[in-house]
Amino acid sequence: MKIVNARVLDLDADTSSGPVTIEVRDGVITSVGKTAGPAGPADLDAENAFVLPGLINAHEHLSLKGRLLDPDGEQYYDVYRAPAERQLMQCARSLLTSLGRGITTVRDAGAAWSVNLRIRDAVRDGMLPGPRIYTCGQVLSIPFEGEKVKVAGMTVDAAGVDGVTETVADLVKQGVDFIKLKGHRRDFADPNRNNYFSSEEIVTAGSEARRQGLKFALHAWHCHVVGPALDAGVVDSIEHGNPLHEQPELIDKMAASGVILVPNVVSWAPGPEARWSRYPHMAGIELERVWDTVTLAIAKGVTLAAGTDLHNDHLHTELQAYVRMGLPTTEALKTATINGAKLLGLDSELGSIESGKLADLAIFETDPRQDLSVLATPRTVVTRGVAHDAGQVRRLVGDGEP
Numbered sequence: 001m002k003i004v005n006a007r008v009l010d011l012d013a014d015t016s017s018g019p020v021t022i023e024v025r026d027g028v029i030t031s032v033g034k035t036a037g038p039a040g041p042a043d044l045d046a047e048n049a050f051v052l053p054g055l056i057n058a059h060e061h062l063s064l065k066g067r068l069l070d071p072d073g074e075q076y077y078d079v080y081r082a083p084a085e086r087q088l089m090q091c092a093r094s095l096l097t098s099l100g101r102g103i104t105t106v107r108d109a110g111a112a113w114s115v116n117l118r119i120r121d122a123v124r125d126g127m128l129p130g131p132r133i134y135t136c137g138q139v140l141s142i143p144f145e146g147e148k149v150k151v152a153g154m155t156v157d158a159a160g161v162d163g164v165t166e167t168v169a170d171l172v173k174q175g176v177d178f179i180k181l182k183g184h185r186r187d188f189a190d191p192n193r194n195n196y197f198s199s200e201e202i203v204t205a206g207s208e209a210r211r212q213g214l215k216f217a218l219h220a221w222h223c224h225v226v227g228p229a230l231d232a233g234v235v236d237s238i239e240h241g242n243p244l245h246e247q248p249e250l251i252d253k254m255a256a257s258g259v260i261l262v263p264n265v266v267s268w269a270p271g272p273e274a275r276w277s278r279y280p281h282m283a284g285i286e287l288e289r290v291w292d293t294v295t296l297a298i299a300k301g302v303t304l305a306a307g308t309d310l311h312n313d314h315l316h317t318e319l320q321a322y323v324r325m326g327l328p329t330t331e332a333l334k335t336a337t338i339n340g341a342k343l344l345g346l347d348s349e350l351g352s353i354e355s356g357k358l359a360d361l362a363i364f365e366t367d368p369r370q371d372l373s374v375l376a377t378p379r380t381v382v383t384r385g386v387a388h389d390a391g392q393v394r395r396l397v398g399d400g401e402p
């Protein structure tokens with residue numbers, strides 16, 4: 001198929017092309033060039049709309065939605081406790097929510113019972129439409145003494161160097177796409193209770209992941225878990241990362257070594273006004289640190305990849321936050337395209353519109369560089385050369401979560 005009259009955004013040059021034709025064969029872009037003739041019946045006329053690479057959500061939990069978005073006492077844990085079948089259905093719904101928002105790749109950062117692996121395979125095998133999924137399955141965690149989140153099964157306990165090594169090997173056997181380790185274990189009901197992996201355990205997890213040819217992601221809310229992973233050179237991304245601004249030398253090291261920061265600002269504090277008020281019962285998370293960390297990371301040139309954690313209809317809000325923290329708009333757009341592709345190690349296939357890359361595209365009525373909020377309402381989303389009416393997908397799912 002051909003997509004004609006497309007105005008392709010070049011984020012490196014900060015320009016948009018005149019109307020061009022994108023030719024696609026077997027789901028792959030075969031050429032991008034001057035428009036030649038009118039569209040045929042099998043072609044798509046972009047009618048001078050703006051075309052971006054399909055968006056990449058670099059940190060998402062497909063299975064964790066619903067009442068989790070308004071965490072309040074026990075209801076918060078009910079979402080985690082939902083049966084696996086229910087969580088799998090939530091994954092299917094999240095696929096459509098993401099597709100309607102122009103998201104063609106999702107990096108899923110953890111789900112109970114590894115339902116994320118099942119939904120990944122279903123999309124890959126053509127059972128369901130939706131973004132391609134790249135997932136860690138379950139998250140390595142230190143054994144947990146409380147009962148609240150333990151029931152979730154989103155994390156898998158690992159203790160000691162041998163325990164960590166065995167757990168990584170088991171996840172690899174399950175077919176995960178990357179390894180994620182949660183540096184600390186916090187009981188949300190008791191923010192003061194923290195347990196941490198040792199430096200040796202963290203470095204072992206990263207080394208084992210690398211040995212298996214997988215990327216290693218470190219979920220970090222504390223500087224002292226980040227330092228050893230950076231020094232050992234075994235980490236590819238820091239998830240969240242607050243409060244790294246307290247040790248700016250760690251941010252310098254990330255910038256120098258190309259370790260990517262996936263902050264998920266929207267999950268905690270989408271605007272400075274929300275710093276204190278959003279989740280009062282989670283005061284221990286110290287929301288203000290998210291903005292301070294990301295602002296400094298931007299100033300020091302750390303590569304960011306945009307993720308929404310729990311809010312998959314708010315990737316545009318995440319990008320808007322980066323701009324408010326000092327990132328130029330075209331750079332913000334890269335955090336949800338080429339930077340996400342680099343994080344996955346798939347930048348030769350995804351993240352820009354070039355001959356030889358997969359035909360994952362999102363088409364917008366107006367130029368997203370002028371107003372990032374248009375990212376929420378693409379006209380058309382193309383996954384591997386298959387075009388979907390994005391407005392129809394959004395109507396199908398409706399607003400909000402059940």
Ligand SMILES: [Zn+2]
Pocket residue numbers: 059060061109309
């Ligand atoms: Zn997360």
